[in-house]
Amino acid sequence: MLLDDYNPLSGRMLTILDQDANLNEILMPQLDSAVVEKAFRTMVLSRVADDKAVILQRQGRMGTYPPNKGQEAASLGPAMTMGDRDWFVWGFRELAGLLWRGLPLEQYYLGWMGNEYGNHYDPDLRITPTSIPVASQYTYAVGLAYASRYQKENTVIFAFTGDGGTSEGDFHESLNAAGVFNLPIVFIVQNNQWAISLPRSEQTASDTIAQKAIAYGIRGIQVDGNDILAMYAASEEAAEVARNGGGPTLIEAYTYRLGNHTTSDDARRYRVEEEAKEWEARDPLNRMLKYVRSREILSEKKIESVWEWAKTLVEEAAHKAETTPPPSLDDVFRHTYESMTSNLKEQFDDMKKREESQ
Numbered sequence: 001m002l003l004d005d006y007n008p009l010s011g012r013m014l015t016i017l018d019q020d021a022n023l024n025e026i027l028m029p030q031l032d033s034a035v036v037e038k039a040f041r042t043m044v045l046s047r048v049a050d051d052k053a054v055i056l057q058r059q060g061r062m063g064t065y066p067p068n069k070g071q072e073a074a075s076l077g078p079a080m081t082m083g084d085r086d087w088f089v090w091g092f093r094e095l096a097g098l099l100w101r102g103l104p105l106e107q108y109y110l111g112w113m114g115n116e117y118g119n120h121y122d123p124d125l126r127i128t129p130t131s132i133p134v135a136s137q138y139t140y141a142v143g144l145a146y147a148s149r150y151q152k153e154n155t156v157i158f159a160f161t162g163d164g165g166t167s168e169g170d171f172h173e174s175l176n177a178a179g180v181f182n183l184p185i186v187f188i189v190q191n192n193q194w195a196i197s198l199p200r201s202e203q204t205a206s207d208t209i210a211q212k213a214i215a216y217g218i219r220g221i222q223v224d225g226n227d228i229l230a231m232y233a234a235s236e237e238a239a240e241v242a243r244n245g246g247g248p249t250l251i252e253a254y255t256y257r258l259g260n261h262t263t264s265d266d267a268r269r270y271r272v273e274e275e276a277k278e279w280e281a282r283d284p285l286n287r288m289l290k291y292v293r294s295r296e297i298l299s300e301k302k303i304e305s306v307w308e309w310a311k312t313l314v315e316e317a318a319h320k321a322e323t324t325p326p327p328s329l330d331d332v333f334r335h336t337y338e339s340m341t342s343n344l345k346e347q348f349d350d351m352k353k354r355e356e357s358q
């Protein structure tokens, strides 16, 4: 079992497809070419959509945006292993995984444009809304997992945060509770080496983030987060363990944020350019590209058409999002509770009277 062979005390990080696209044939997950093609498409779409979001923000057409560039494999691999009834509990940097899950891109854009409909997902997708208070989503992931077991749903909860998130009380409380109650959760930490301007070395004195699992009595594994196949294989195994009553796993996805923290940040002020250059050579999308080429999964013509397909889709999604009207002020009152409380109703009526008198 990978989770045993690569346990945090082994000092090993799981890689299956390395940065030169060398493949570990023994550990390689068995994926149909159609699935590999879809994964490649999703990564390309995520990259193009992400670049477009930064442009939209620079043009004043979107609010603050956190770029995903370089971290596509870390959320996509786990998303590929999720069952229909499983839960996707994201933070704010999991675009590729969300696209795989079926979140419409225009809705993702709407969310970052500040339109609240952008957080009102189709309930069947089982995606919780974006979570900006760092690591707070881990607490409700635990609640979802507890409920799942109580209701014998047999679902697994996939919960994401970052390396910075591991310093939050919510992170520790959640891992502790998940361990004590043996809950069906796959915790994924996207260790992208930075929490805004704070480097990983100053975030924690632990050698790895995966080793934090040991303290909570749960499984842990450090995975090359830029390797789609390794992320898939580790997540698949962790989900299977969770579904069979084996409890939670902490997956450290060792990756890198190639872009700025958000569009309000300038990473050149606190990190050296050589570092980002070095990580560019490990770019998960280039690695995937080398893989589909070397295995002849897609022809050059097909690869070209995937980029064109993504660009068209992204333009359409941006247009749809920009032409979606914002929610009315009424919605603030209507959606705060299932039904309006008496004092809220009073305020609502008061607002309506004022509107009429204007």
Ligand SMILES: Cc1ncc(C[n+]2csc(CCOP(=O)(O)OP(=O)(O)O)c2C)c(N)n1
Residues within 6 Å of the ligand: 093, 132, 133, 134, 161, 162, 163, 164, 165, 166, 190, 192, 194, 195, 196, 257, 261
């Ligand atoms: C509770 C809380 N504290 C501080 C912030 C401000 N903040 C936003 S993102 C961030 C860094 C998060 O770093 P990490 O968890 O590594 O995620 P990354 O941004 O690298 O994906 C901080 C401090 C916040 N959103 N929530």
Ligand SMILES: [Mg+2]
Residues within 6 Å of the ligand: 162, 163, 164, 190, 191, 192, 193, 194, 195, 196
């Ligand atoms: Mg980080």
